């Protein structure tokens with residue numbers, strides 16, 4: 001029986017769940033499946049659903065290949081719809097291998113039986129000309145988003161679907177994704193850590209305010225900070241003699257050295273000593289009164305960073321600081337995780353004294369709500385965070401080409417909105 005097209009409806013079962021959730025890989029496999037069968041690819045569009053599932057279609061001159069996946073069932077429903085001489089069973093065999101499908105079935109049916117159809121007469125040349133006038137500027141379009149969220153709020157960034165690095169370490173899932181707007185993104189588990197295009201907001205603000213307020217920082221301890229952005233900023237200061245960085249997950253350092261060299265830019269500095277190990281334990285055993293500055297550049301209070309939000313840890317940081325020492329800790333957001341934000345402030349108050357606990361606010365577009373904080377403890381009650389030599393700060397800013405921090409931002413970051421003051425009040 002002669003027909004216009006051939007349709008193979010495929011069930012791929014017992015596939016590898018990770019593959020079924022990898023939009024980039026599925027798109028490549030589908031395009032390759034079409035090409036291997038001799039099809040001419042016109043374009044493709046794929047979408048990743050949160051938290052899992054992929055849908056997509058490859059449009060070919062000979063019709064289309066479409067897919068919908070359910071990673072949680074290791075299942076893919078695939079349509080191979082072709083016209084002309086193309087053998088779609090080649091695509092079938094190829095995809096079966098790609099998806100590592102251990103069980104599959106397929107039904108083949110003819111589409112558009114010619115004995116049931118009547119052909120109309122068209123002016124083919126005009127129609128071809130019309131079709132040529134429309135050009136698709138992007139051959140492949142993807143709608144893939146990474147979302148950092150809690151149960152009520154989220155921040156999503158579109159990424160290209162390219163996963164440059166994806167490693168499950170004993171501590172967390174470390175990923176580097178490529179995005180059109182923010183460059184490469186470092187994510188840990190399901191949270192944004194830093195991005196090429198806005199990392200300077202965070203890294204300049206974690207380092208410079210306390211260094212300028214103190215005036216003579218020489219010995220620094222950084223807990224966490226595996227991407228290298230914090231030590232890069234600290235080491236801009238010539239008076240800094242020694243920086244020890246203790247990062248629990250060596251994979252973060254390696255991934256960032258490889259994919260984020262502009263952030264991991266100071267690992268070769270001779271003043272830097274990198275230790276891959278447990279920062280909580282390191283601080284517990286640190287020599288008393290040995291640091292001018294302790295910076296806690298940790299992740300959010302879940303997983304490996306949970307211990308960085310305990311009173312005991314900050315007591316040990318206090319002990320490790322000398323009598324003019326300063327603590328700066330990643331302080332969470334007063335609009336996203338209010339409880340962690342307020343509890344950390346109370347912990348620092350309890351240890352450093354209520355007049356010596358401070359909060360600086362800054363803006364990071366790629367963290368949920370955008371409003372983020374560093375929390376500061378001053379061991380010396382006479383020190384004032386806003387006491388800076390402005391001209392010196394701005395000369396440094398100019399010379400170093402800083403893009404977020406300056407003397408006005410220094411002061412402004414210490415001004416708190418009323419709702420934040422209320423959040424921080426003692427109960």
Ligand code: SPD
Pocket residue numbers: 191192193194202225226227228229230297298299300330367
């Ligand atoms: N939700 C993100 C909290 C910030 C975590 N630290 C970022 C590391 C940048 N060096």
